[in-house]
Amino acid sequence: MNSSRHAAIRSAAPALVVGLRLAIGGLTALLAAVLAVWGLVAIRVARRVVTPAQREADTHIVDLDTAAQTITLTRTPDTVLPGRYGLFTSGTESYLKLGSVLSEDEATVKRKLLTHVGADTRLQRDAAFSGWYYDSPDQLHLPYSSELIGSALGPCPAWLFPAGDGDVWAIQIHGRGTDRTECLRAVPVFEALGITSLLVSYRNDGIGPRSRSGTYALGAAEWRDVDAAIGFARRRGARRIVLMGWSMGGAIALQTALSSAHGDLIAAIVLESPVVDWRVVLHYQAQLTRIPQPIAGLALSALRSSWGTGLTGADAPIPFDRLDVIARSGELRHPILILHSDDDGFVPSDASHDLVVARPDLVTLQVFDTARHTKLWNYDQERWTRAISDWLRAQGLTSDASGGSAA
Template identity: 30%
Template sequence: MPKAGALSVTARPNAGALAAGAVLACLPGLAGSLIRAKVTDAGPAMRLEPIRGQERAGNEEYLDFDRNGLAAHPGRLSMRAASGGGLVVLGPPAVGVLARRAVERGDVAQLLRDGTGRLSGHLGETPEDFGFAAEDVTIRGLPAWAVPSSSASSGVWVIHVHGLGSSRSQCLRGVEAFAALGYTSLLPTYRTSLDLSPTPGRSHLGLTEWKDIEAARRYALDHGARRILFVGWSLGASIVLRTIERCPAPSTAGALLVSPALDWPAIISAQLRRAGCPGFLARWLPHTVNLIRPRGEPILRWREMPATYMGKHPSIPTMIFHGTEDRSVPVQLSRAFVSRQSQPVGFVEFDGAHHTLEWNSAPQLWNGSVQAWCRRLGLEAYVDPTYPVSEAK
């Protein structure tokens, strides 16, 4: 009871203050939801590069691009028109006022009509584009390519796992080095591969996808594999490490991780900082991704992800390839990962290479490093001196 003469005030909520409080309370959840949606988007990349001109000189055809864009990246690349169509393979750039690339294969008509296209490191869409005879196989209802060994006696199989928002054709560049050693290559799909749908469901960042790669491992063993190497590109590296962790096997000989997406909080933080987010927020926001979670989607427990926080180390021989200009997964994360391992991890940096474009920037370095690593592992190798060096054609 209030004292005589005291002002009695009944507390009445202010609608504006309540609304502001509600927004502030929801911000972490909304931010986490947006981050989760971005990180788990398994659709194709949408970045388009404008075409600045076309020229013919004799039998050669050239396309011109901005000199400061992705088109100036070292090595061969490919381009697909914004509206779709076939893949156009482009030669290495000559950089002057513009970045000029020769058209090696494909019809540029649709590219020129659109005026823009998506650049990538894919130099072919099927094994045949690289000169490989391949068999179409099905593993647990999902399509895969099996590129047989040039040596009937070789028992080494290589399982190539593509990254987020991509397809198994991403890995075709990496087959050459192993094929020259007489190894069989298996290129499986998993549940969010673009091979299956142009609009796949949300990625689980390996939490469920690893089961499809474990099925590929069992397929290889059932078809003659005695030793197995894994090659994981970007998210594929995380999927590979999860597969090895969940199903350790004496047949697993090693893992090659290409532009590996391993420490997801650090990857997200780096992207947020690049977008101008303050450092403390960039470090905190990745931990909000489970506050608002779509029905049926798993909890993303970062500390349980392979290699996150450097807490789970590879138990098998490991090699990492990473480009110094990777803007999706900073190369510093691989350097830190390697430095913290109790067992040596092979590490090759590709100067000037962007995300998953290491092979494109220096194919001889890639192939030579792979083959030297395989020999250090003591794997059986049958080198056919007549084996052709594959080229996307």
């Protein structure tokens, strides 16, 4: 009986081995397929990080009342914000200025129109809510000129708003997926303080020159174009420079301050909703869009590695360590004012808080809430203006004789 049982086991053993091999082979193939999918998704995520963003619809027009001059939008965390904003549209109008919220419910928000629209206005349903408000330098009713700033890649168009005696200049740097128009909101603040404003463009922003790949370096290369703008200001008589960066422009401003050959001219830095450490931002965005952390990690590896440039389309690996200003806080030597909303929704304020802790001798943080990303001026213009004006006066960086507050 035992011998027959052993014989049965011996006869079954080959089949068991074959079964195990098939199972292992199947699991290996499944694992390889999963990893391949993860890799493809990670490369797609990485490409999106460095590819200049196109404006995307983030709300829908539900109703346009040309008689009452109101517009009703689908409700989002942005469209419900109090204050003045802009709306990118398509149809017979491409941009509208929006005023206060008139009514709201769980699904929609009705706002006052500050751009007059006629009865024959026809708009497509998709729209993009914006903090720009001003969409042309002419709307500021201030003297300005269009300039070309020479950089290593080619001319970078800029707007120059002269003010005061020309001693102090504010060089403003816009964020990712936008252009210099984003910065127009701050020009009247600087003008009232007697500070000349230079609103710059930089490589691959759609206005400045294009690099070989046409991709962002997240501040690691763009700062060179801002450095060229500082050289331009110096040749025009500037003796002190205030760098102001919005969102990714904040990362560019910080890299300029850390690397510029004109560092002696930089007197202060103002940052609005800034990127201080890209890894914090990218991990936050991964969580927000429900991208698994292993995929986010693969995307970061592709972005920072030489092997990844061929897959992401970037000109060079992204030096995340060099872009981490918390880790490099000991190298900072200019006073910094940060304005950041704790419910930013795109660039978390954690790194801004960390920078204050790391350099309390240099960094002042004005914390907002509810204001969302780069919409602090729109949400509370009076506080935003006062914060910048008072801080610049404290740094001795104004040439206004009256000492009054900027309007």
